[in-house]
Amino acid sequence: MLRYEMQDEIWVYPGKGGWHFVTLPAEFSARIKAAMAGMARPWGSLGVTVVIGRTRWRTSLFPDKASSSLFLPIKASVRQREGLKVGDVPTLTIEIEL
Secondary structure, three states, rough: OEEEEOOOOEEOOOOOOOOOEEEOHHHHHHHHHHHOOOOHHHHHHHEEEEEEEEEEEEEEEOOOOOOOOEEEEEOOOHHHOOOOOOOOOEEEEEOOOO
C-alpha cells in the first residue's frame, strides 16, 4: 500500500450542486498518476481511500486538465463530521492499494 500525506485548501465548484474539492499538489499528483498507471476508471478517475481526521472513506481522484493535477471531492458528510468549510486546509492521507 502507498500512502501520501498532504495539505491543501478546500474550494467549492461554482456550478450546480456546490461540490467541494481539494486540488492535490502537482508533485503528489504526478506520483499518484505514475503509481496507478493503467488503473484509471471512467472519466480518468482513480480509486483511493482517504483519511481526514477520524474519517476514512473510499472515493475517487479526478484529473484536472487545466492544472494537470488531480482533485479530490470532499463529500458533505465528511465536511460535517470533521467541521470543515471552504478555505480550510485539512491534512489528508491518500491510500492506494496496488
